[in-house]
Amino acid sequence: xxxxxxxxxxxxxxxxxxxxxxxxxxxxxxxxxxxxxxxxxxxxxxxxxxxxxxxxxxxxxxxxxxxxxxxxxxxxxxxxxxxxxxxxxxxxxxxxxxxxxxxxxxxxxxxxxxxxxxxxxx
Amino acid sequence: xxxxxxxxxxxxxxxxxxxxxxxxxxxxxxxxxxxxxxxxxxxxxxxxxxxxxxxxxxxxxxxxxxxxxxxxxxxxxxxxxxxxxxxxxxxxxxxxxxxxxxxxxxxxx
Numbered sequence: 001x002x003x004x005x006x007x008x009x010x011x012x013x014x015x016x017x018x019x020x021x022x023x024x025x026x027x028x029x030x031x032x033x034x035x036x037x038x039x040x041x042x043x044x045x046x047x048x049x050x051x052x053x054x055x056x057x058x059x060x061x062x063x064x065x066x067x068x069x070x071x072x073x074x075x076x077x078x079x080x081x082x083x084x085x086x087x088x089x090x091x092x093x094x095x096x097x098x099x100x101x102x103x104x105x106x107x108x109x110x111x112x113x114x115x116x117x118x119x120x121x122x
Numbered sequence: 123x124x125x126x127x128x129x130x131x132x133x134x135x136x137x138x139x140x141x142x143x144x145x146x147x148x149x150x151x152x153x154x155x156x157x158x159x160x161x162x163x164x165x166x167x168x169x170x171x172x173x174x175x176x177x178x179x180x181x182x183x184x185x186x187x188x189x190x191x192x193x194x195x196x197x198x199x200x201x202x203x204x205x206x207x208x209x210x211x212x213x214x215x216x217x218x219x220x221x222x223x224x225x226x227x228x229x230x231x
Contacts, residue, residue, distance in 0.1 A: 035220075037167075044124075045159070045167065045210050047220040059218035100172060106155040107212045107220040108172035115166065 002026035009116030020081040022096030030074035033099035038092035050104030086120045125223035132229040141226045143194040143211030151192040155214040158196045162207045206230040
């Protein structure tokens, strides 16, 4: 069974850092690009970042560029999102998602985790 | 910036509806890399159309996608009660970014 499990969310003060993890199982992890997408509860979806099968190609939303860093460890079947200089507007449910392809440009996310909540507040 | 979708659409059981997704010459106008997602309350989004008009395995052929110029469309035919959900379009937007639409709430009457 294909499974994506996010972890690392929680309550953090503005300006601090947090690292999210995504554990993948049930598929050949290094055959696919991966993404982070966030959702403010009750609101829409915002793409955060994507990286190719080997991490050689990476993209970020303008809203997080320079503050967030995405990475993956294909040996461990994990993807990470390092979030620095967090702001109140980063408060959201963060999803990890798998792409149908090796590249992330198409944004074709066919499997999603259940999300991990990040709350940025003093 | 986000792709533009109508906030809501509605249709009766058995009818067809179309949800539009309007972009610019920088995203939809240049790239045929549109995907559509269905989201039920409290659930993770589900991919229903990718690369413009492809359906993932298990997705009903009642769902179809098209993309003339700067506007992409999702058509759902033979509306069923379980189609009531939020729908989001998504596209590559150039400059190493991907963008979602604001979402459309579909009500099945």
